[in-house]
Amino acid sequence: MRTDDRSWPYSFLRKPGWLRSRSAGILGLSLLATLAIVVVSSQLKSLFAFVAPANYEVGQVVDRDITVERDVLYTDQEATRLRQEAVEKLVPPIFRLNEEIGDSKLRQLDEFHRALSKLLSEERSIERTFLKLQLDFPGVLQRQELDRLISRNAVEPVLSKVRDLLAATYSTGFLRLPEPQSDLISAGAVELWRWKEGKLEKGRLLLKDVLNRQNLRERLEAGLTGVAEDQKRLIIRLAEAFAVENAFLDLEQTLKAKSKAVAEVEPVQAKLMKDQVILRKGDLITEEALVQLKALSEYSTSVSVSSISGTALFVLLVYGFCLYLLNRKDSRRQFSRRQLLFLCGTGLILLVLAALSANLMEPPGGMPLAVMLPTAMASMLVAMILSPAAGLVFSIVISLLLLPIVGLDLYSFLFAAGSALAAAAVVHRVERRIDLIRAGLLLSLFDSILLVVIGLLRNASLKMLLPSVGWGLANGFLGSLAALGLMPVVEHLLNAASRFRLIELSDLNSPIMKRMLSLAPGTYSHSISVANLAESACNAMNANALLARVGAYYHDIGKIEQSEYFIENQNSYNKHDELKPSLSASVIKAHLKMGIEKARELELPEEIQDIIAQHHGRGVIKYFYHRALENDGSGNVPAEDYSYPGERPKTKEAAVVMLADTVEAASRTLKKPTIAKLEKFVWGVIMEKFTSNELGECDLTLAEMETIRRSFVQVLAGYFHSRIEYPKNKEAVR
Numbered sequence: 001m002r003t004d005d006r007s008w009p010y011s012f013l014r015k016p017g018w019l020r021s022r023s024a025g026i027l028g029l030s031l032l033a034t035l036a037i038v039v040v041s042s043q044l045k046s047l048f049a050f051v052a053p054a055n056y057e058v059g060q061v062v063d064r065d066i067t068v069e070r071d072v073l074y075t076d077q078e079a080t081r082l083r084q085e086a087v088e089k090l091v092p093p094i095f096r097l098n099e100e101i102g103d104s105k106l107r108q109l110d111e112f113h114r115a116l117s118k119l120l121s122e123e124r125s126i127e128r129t130f131l132k133l134q135l136d137f138p139g140v141l142q143r144q145e146l147d148r149l150i151s152r153n154a155v156e157p158v159l160s161k162v163r164d165l166l167a168a169t170y171s172t173g174f175l176r177l178p179e180p181q182s183d184l185i186s187a188g189a190v191e192l193w194r195w196k197e198g199k200l201e202k203g204r205l206l207l208k209d210v211l212n213r214q215n216l217r218e219r220l221e222a223g224l225t226g227v228a229e230d231q232k233r234l235i236i237r238l239a240e241a242f243a244v245e246n247a248f249l250d251l252e253q254t255l256k257a258k259s260k261a262v263a264e265v266e267p268v269q270a271k272l273m274k275d276q277v278i279l280r281k282g283d284l285i286t287e288e289a290l291v292q293l294k295a296l297s298e299y300s301t302s303v304s305v306s307s308i309s310g311t312a313l314f315v316l317l318v319y320g321f322c323l324y325l326l327n328r329k330d331s332r333r334q335f336s337r338r339q340l341l342f343l344c345g346t347g348l349i350l351l352v353l354a355a356l357s358a359n360l361m362e363p364p365g366g367m368p369l370a371v372m373l374p375t376a377m378a379s380m381l382v383a384m385i386l387s388p389a390a391g392l393v394f395s396i397v398i399s400l401l402l403l404p405i406v407g408l409d410l411y412s413f414l415f416a417a418g419s420a421l422a423a424a425a426v427v428h429r430v431e432r433r434i435d436l437i438r439a440g441l442l443l444s445l446f447d448s449i450l451l452v453v454i455g456l457l458r459n460a461s462l463k464m465l466l467p468s469v470g471w472g473l474a475n476g477f478l479g480s481l482a483a484l485g486l487m488p489v490v491e492h493l494l495n496a497a498s499r500f501r502l503i504e505l506s507d508l509n510s511p512i513m514k515r516m517l518s519l520a521p522g523t524y525s526h527s528i529s530v531a532n533l534a535e536s537a538c539n540a541m542n543a544n545a546l547l548a549r550v551g552a553y554y555h556d557i558g559k560i561e562q563s564e565y566f567i568e569n570q571n572s573y574n575k576h577d578e579l580k581p582s583l584s585a586s587v588i589k590a591h592l593k594m595g596i597e598k599a600r601e602l603e604l605p606e607e608i609q610d611i612i613a614q615h616h617g618r619g620v621i622k623y624f625y626h627r628a629l630e631n632d633g634s635g636n637v638p639a640e641d642y643s644y645p646g647e648r649p650k651t652k653e654a655a656v657v658m659l660a661d662t663v664e665a666a667s668r669t670l671k672k673p674t675i676a677k678l679e680k681f682v683w684g685v686i687m688e689k690f691t692s693n694e695l696g697e698c699d700l701t702l703a704e705m706e707t708i709r710r711s712f713v714q715v716l717a718g719y720f721h722s723r724i725e726y727p728k729n730k731e732a733v734r
Helices: 017-042 077-090 099-121 126-136 143-151 155-172 213-222 229-242 251-263 287-301 305-326 337-360 375-385 388-405 410-426 433-457 462-494 499-505 511-519 521-540 545-554 581-601 606-614 622-632 652-667 675-691 702-720 727-733
Strands: 072-075 094-097 189-196 199-206 247-249 269-272 277-279
Touching: 017 305, 017 337, 017 388, 072 287, 077 251, 094 251, 099 126, 099 155, 099 229, 126 143, 143 155, 143 229, 155 213, 155 229, 213 229, 269 287, 277 287, 305 388, 337 375, 337 388, 337 462, 375 388, 375 410, 375 433, 375 462, 388 410, 410 433, 410 462, 433 462, 462 499, 499 545, 511 521, 521 545, 521 652, 521 702, 545 606, 545 652, 581 606, 581 622, 606 652, 652 675, 652 702, 675 702
Parallel strands: 094 189
Antiparallel strands: 072 269, 094 247, 189 199
């Protein structure tokens, strides 16, 4: 990453601030346009869909056939209402248990027990005892019951058993149920809420297991197995006397629970199929048909906020994924404003075509919709104009964006992604235009196989598979032909450094190279040598070797008009001997400006112009700077006056051309070089550029610098044609 660009998160955009803002604007507008296209196409179907009339009534005669133009999902209101009623009836009523009631009745029973025991201990008559009890506890016992209780000496066991039964009854819950015909108890169960140790406990009981006034006697009898019959009657009589309901219906909570359950009911969805005939001309409108007509009418004008929000969020996620992929170190590449416009524009055009096709056309023979789209052609153009990595990223992103447009059709996505990725891959090594035709044939074969595979996945018949081969051949081959026809136009509009354009520019028989050979033969030879060094190094480090080679050819075209001022074109006479060092430095520096102007006249790609502008960086013209220091004597000569006015290299290719230019020029001073001398010399040049921060704005690593050194040494060793002795050989001779 460039050292002065770390605050800018998207290093695939060129660095200058004005261009950043424009690039950000392009990305923003592209995002808005993509959102509009995808949302309108996938959600606002009313722009394309058939609008059904909504003013029909039951019993009316229709005056034309009414057919569904596309699949329509709608909510069946009647079925939904029935489902809600069923769910509402299944919600059990909520009862709250009041423990204070049970505790109060148990205390009252204990008081009765104490009062009876006290009266019996005072040896009063049964008559007086009964009257006293009636006064304090009216109606609890009859006279005969009191007689049996006393005569059998059963006060303690009977009252103890009554207390146990009542305690169990109140603990379980003695419910006061609504009327049997009430809808509140239609669920066949109840929900009992009680507070226990400071926490609200909720339990569910089946209605048949609920203790209430109607089944109290039966429950009491069930708990008195093994008890004598006369005692059983006394126990039940006393238990019923002290038994009162302690759990009551909470109508408010019950209604809330029912309302919540109804609100959570999923609407019943019905579907109108494409080409389904709802009514024919002359038919009477039925209740069912009216519901379908209303659904069709609502569909043509309704907007789903949640669907639009989901689609918009999906687009944002895809754009974020795209920015992440483009900014990865292994795929990072700087895009100019025009290149960014091309990338975004190509994607938008493809999305518009997809939207129109999805809403106005029908895929042939059950083919996926993507077979009608030039996705492969667009991927080819992006890969050849920008870079293979950009082509792969474009293929993935555009295939994802097609998903909502084609109604989340997985098969369309598979074909679009597979075809586009294959297209970006087959043009990776294309060097001649005829190679693009061969790539198109290979892509056609791949598309055909892919369509056959998709057909098999969809259980298509053999009759349906045969057209797949034809559509695959057509999509792949016609896409490559279209890409071939559009390439020159796009190259011209973008002034792009495509592989085809670079191969054309690498022709040494071009007028500018012939002019260099004629007027500046030394510069011509130097440029050829620099190109060989740069190409070899870029091949070794997996950079763009062709771009580096062409950049090296043209890096010194600014010397052509004043070739006699540069040492490689001089014989014995040096014009600089008659000039002041400052004037000589100005002449030397001028070749950068003249080279850029010449490159613009020739309409060379911006990448080549950048290499021309950056191949000297901000380095000092040392020869004339030292002469100026010698002439001045004071040592106060500003180094800036003798520094190149260019930019430091921003790309690996520009950095390699800078190093190759310096190494090639300096290597001419070497005498009887050996491998050891060459290695030391080349590494010294590279480290001098590194320590002076000339390589601080490009992505070169130390490992890549070592690769460049080895490559340069290998090429230079071939130039000198000498039998160089390796250190191991020397040791062997000794």
